[in-house]
Amino acid sequence: MTFIEELVKKALSDEYLKNLIYKIESIYGSALINPFISDNLANTLSVKEYSDLLRFSDILCRSQNAIARNLSFKIISLLFDRYREDKEFQIHAASVLTKLGNFPSLKIATRDQKVNIDEVVLDEIIKKTIQAAPDSEYVFTDSQYEVFERMKECNHFSFSGPTSFGKSFIFESFIKHIIQERNASDNIVILVPTRALINQVSQKLKKEIKNTRYKILSHPVVPPLYRKKDNRFIFVFTPERLIAYLTADNPVISFLFVDEAHKLLSEDDTRAPIFYHALTLAKRKSIKLFFASPNIPNTEIFLQLFGNSTKESLAITESAVAQNRFFVDCIDKRAVMFSEYGEEISIPYVYHNDDIKDLNYAIKVIGRSVQNIIYCNTIEDTINYALNYSSELPNKNNDDLEALIKLIETSMHVDYYLLDCLRKGVAFHFGGLPQRIREKIEILFREKIIDHIFCTSTLLEGVNLPAKNIFILSNSIGLRKFSDIDFWNLAGRAGRLTIDLSGNIICMRVSEKRNCWGNPAKDLQIVKEKKVKKASSQLMTNNGNFYKNIENSLDEKSFTRMQISENERMVLNSYGSILAYHNIIKTDSILKSNFIEKNVDGQKVLNKLVISNHVPEEILAQSVTIKIKYQNKILAQNQLISLPKQVTYSACLQLLNALYDFYNWGKEESGGKKPLAKNRNVLSYYAVLMNSWINSKPLSVIILAAIKDFDENGRSILLKNHIPEIFNKNNRVHVNKLINNVIYDIENIMRFKVKNYVTNYSLLIETKYNAVLKYNWSDYLEYGTTDSAVIDLQNLGFPRHLATLLKKNYLDCFEIEGDSIIDFFETELKNSFDRNEYPEEFLELQEILEW
Incomplete structure (x- = not known):
């Protein structure tokens, strides 16, 4: 152990440091939660305490230990609000953040002031040179650089990091590296868990990928316009779209990047089996798999699921944004901050004996002058809390808000509740909103035009929407309580890299509804511990008699448990169909081998399925959510009902x-x-x-x-x-x-x-x-039209409403041969498009076509 690591070890166990951390946390927490407390000696650091904290931070940042490095950064973030103008603070912050390689935070902490200290300047020059991200103005943090360098050495890789770690940035950088190193010869897929993320990821890639040979596509169809030009492609797919692509005659994929990979491990998410199936198809085609997930310590689990080497993995615990944790209990009337060392710091607070008043007060006081996300779990609570809060605010006159309000009135309905909220600079956000509206809300929030967003678990799907504060009013998703991965993936949205040094996680109990922090002693463990347990997959653990229940599903027998949820039933049925498919095509998989190992009659059950099946394997591959017995019954019918010619x-x-x-x-x-x-x-x-x-x-x-x-x-x-x-x-x-x-x-x-x-x-x-x-x-059904031109336009990347408009008014800007668009006269469209008649549509075209 080096001299520095010895010093760090002593510092981490030093009672004086613990007391200093407790004191600065108390000062920070009181100022945030109850700003009406006047400063006194108890709420102020002495000159010596301030100097010692800076010194401790300087020692800790020199370590290779992630705990020490995180604590070093936490000290700087806690001091920032009170000492940001102090020159000594700026010098120490510059030194610490340069050694941590946290350049996004460096600009914030030093207020863009140049620190002319040789060691700091030299460190900065070296790191900015070595850790420069490909084809970008940004520089990797130390941890990001470590992941990036490891990925360059591997054919498969899995890594995890905090929500604010920049996993997407690493994927984008690695894709740029692939394009440069391999002369733009590969087709690439980014796999996202839901359709809600497709456009966000696609638009970001269009801005980042400058190589003109590459086209960014999101449908599993390569338009003739691009096929004839010998383009290469980056596809942004959901698992369903990847399955459709891989089971058709399409260009070969070389690399596949899986974002939000933890979705694979869910035991009651009906999409998890489809996720697994899509990736097993990719594995069979020798596509290189790269996984990213939030916070999971044993990130090699994703490689195990597909038979890859588990050495090619890395779990990062170092965070680029610090977070402060609070619990405000308006029922039992107590407010606490959870210290870095585990203690609870009590903070005086004002209560109102009413859930609406308590929440509104918290947002106004704790969330003053910054943007806030309020997690409410259910759609009903999300809408109601948003309406009640916005009703107390004055109108916020803003042209962008007015444009969105007009769009909702014309494209949805004049009585939609979102209109009431937007007029006050407030929004609600959940998966059921139209994608077009949801994305405009996200843009206005990032531009600080919308101040507060009330939301459901959409943010857990990977939507990139951080804020300074996140208020968490429920400890569940639907009826299911948070797992540790769920909580920290949501809470990780507190604090915006490049904008904040830290974010605040405020868990609030404002009502006695089910799963609203009703049992604080138990429910808050997930908040206090700050640790995510090792992840597991029932494909490997056989949890809940998983393989016996798959056998029962295939044999049409009762499951081993009476109380099985509808989602669990559908998951087991889907895995049963996937298993049958694996056996029919004679492929090996962890699902198949474990099924045979765990069930005495497993192979007999599978053999019986092969004998009784007459459905072609390419159809089975696309239909794993449908029981094979129904498909065979349909094929056995003497006469099938034909699909209608007219849509009525x-x-x-x-x-x-x-x-x-x-x-x-x-x-x-x-x-x-x-x-x-x-x-x-x-x-x-x-x-x-x-x-x-x-x-x-x-x-x-x-x-x-x-x-x-x-x-x-x-x-x-x-x-x-x-x-x-x-x-x-x-x-x-x-x-x-x-x-x-x-x-x-x-x-x-x-x-x-x-x-x-x-x-x-x-x-x-x-x-x-x-x-x-x-x-x-x-x-x-997929495209919402029978018009081949509108379908082709959507395949080119235009959403349904724009595709319909282009077909109606601007079809002469496209050359059509048969039923296919074979050329696009973009300049003509740009010059002829009526931006006065269709201002919102023009803005959307600008983004899609990068005008």
Whole structure:
């Protein structure tokens, strides 16, 4: 052990340092939570204490120990608010942050003042030269550079880091490295967990990747326009789109980058099996796999799942943004800060005996003068808390806000609650918002035009939206309590790299609702410990009789547990289909080998499936969420119902009824919180949506059609606590609930669940009759149109509403041959586009085409 490491070891266990940390945390916490306490000696550091803290920070930053380095940075962040103008502080901060390689924070801490100390200047020159990111003005932090250099040596790699670590930045930098080193010869995929992230990642890549040979695409179709020009591609796919791409005749993929890889490990997320299946297909095609995940200590687990060397992994615990943890309990009336060394620091606070008043006070006082994210878990709470808070604020007159308000009025509905909030500089944000609106909210928040966002767990999906403070009102996602990965992935949004040295995590108990920090002694352990346990996968642990239950699923037997959730049932069924597929194509996988090992009759069960199966393997590969027995029954039918030639309400209803019967939706899709079809009655409503969506109707028209359908048919709508009420078109609560339902149903029912069944049924028809279908209802559902030009425009990267507008008014800017766009006259479009008539659309085109 070196002399410095000896000093660091002593410092970390030094009681004096612990006391100093406790004191500066107390000062910081009191100033944040209760700024009305006047300064006194207890709330002020002595000159010696201040000097000693700086000295400790200087010693700790020289260590290789991540705990010491994080504590060194934490000291600087705690001192910053009070001492930022002090020259001595700036000198020490510059030295510490340069040694940590934290250049984004260096500019903040030194107030952009140049520190002319030889050691600091030399360190900065060396690191900025060696750790410069490829084709970028940015410099890697020490930890980022370590990951980047390791990746360059490996064919597969897995790493983890804190939420603010910059995992996407490392992926982008490595992609630039690949392009430079391999002469732009490779096609690349970035895999994201949900469609919500596709556009965010795609737009960022368009700005970062300057090589003109590369096109950024997000659909599993390579447009003829790009094929003929010998382009290379970076695809941004969900697992479903990757599966579609890999099971068709498409250009070869060389590298695959998996962001938010921890989604693979979930035991009750119905998308986890699809994630696993997509990556096993990629592995079979010898694609190099690179994984990034938040905070997981045993990041090699992702390599184990796919049979790769576990040595090619790295877990980073060093953070570029410090975080302060608080708990404000408005029920039991106590407020505490959790010290770095585990103690609770009590802070005086003002309580109001009302959840709305308590929350509003907290945002105004704790969140004063900065941007805040308020996590509420449920959509109902998110909207209600946002409405109540914004009702106390004056109007915020801003042209960008007004433009967004007008867009929502015209593209959604004039009574949508989001309008009330936006007028005050407040927004709510959840997966059920239209992507176009959600992205504009994110942009206005980043530009500090929107001050506060109330949200659900959308931020856990990887949406890059940090803030100075994050208020966490619930310790659950839906009905499931946070895992440690969930909590720290959400809490990690507190603090913005390049803007803040630190962020504040404020867990608040404002009500006695379920899963709202109701058992602080137990619920707060996840906050206090600041550690994430080793992750596991049921594919390796056999947790909950996983493999026996897969066997039971395949044999149509009862599961080993009576109380099994609908999501768990669907997960087991999907893994059963994937397992059957692996056996049919005679491929090895950890799923298959462990199934045979754990079940005495495992191989017999699989052999029986092979004998009874007549579905081609390429269809099975695309349909792992559908039981194989239904696919075989359909193929065995004497006569199949053909897909309709015309898209009408009656044609949609006919198709939905056929799917309901063929795939036994009454049994397979009627359970859980948000079933596809609780009963057959819902199909007439789906037919309304389906007909409008496929016939290219805008969202506002689809919403009006749904309101009319609910009103004329006397349908019930489920409100808070799932109590049904007869729909009333004059009730604003009812209308808003239906609007949210319609958006959810288009994205999750039409474009996902129904589309999957239609795709499978179409493929089975083509197999049975050995013919290519003329009417591609699967594409109709995915793209929301039957128009081949609008579909082609979406494949080129234009969203549905822009593609529809371009087809209607600007088709002469594209050359069409047959049903395909083969050329694009971009300059003509730029010169002819009516930016006065379509100002928002012009802004979107500017971003997409980088005008």
